[in-house]
Amino acid sequence: MSVKKLDQKGRWRNVIVAFRVSHEEDVRIDREVHLSGLSKQDFILRRLLNNEVVIQGNPKVYKALKDELKEVMQELKRIEAGKEVDPELLRIIKHIADILEGMKKDDDWKK
16 A cells, blocks of 8 residues: 655545556656656646646746757757658657747746
């Protein structure tokens, strides 16, 4: 039996939910969690319960975006002329662009 844990909202969280994923799914989940600025638990719970995942601009998210963009740039440099771009790379670029667009509108985190 798992240890009871009281969360910030006064709920007892003593049930463990676990599931298996492929390596590729794990990488994608970790990337999404990292870019969201949320804990993995909070991110997965929000997605599973169909709650909106709102990314709040803060230094942690900014650093995650910066790191992710470095990886994207490295991948783009490796792509040869005329070679097809991986759809997953395009999805990541779109996701980063959406986050940055939202941060541009709400730049209170810089203060």
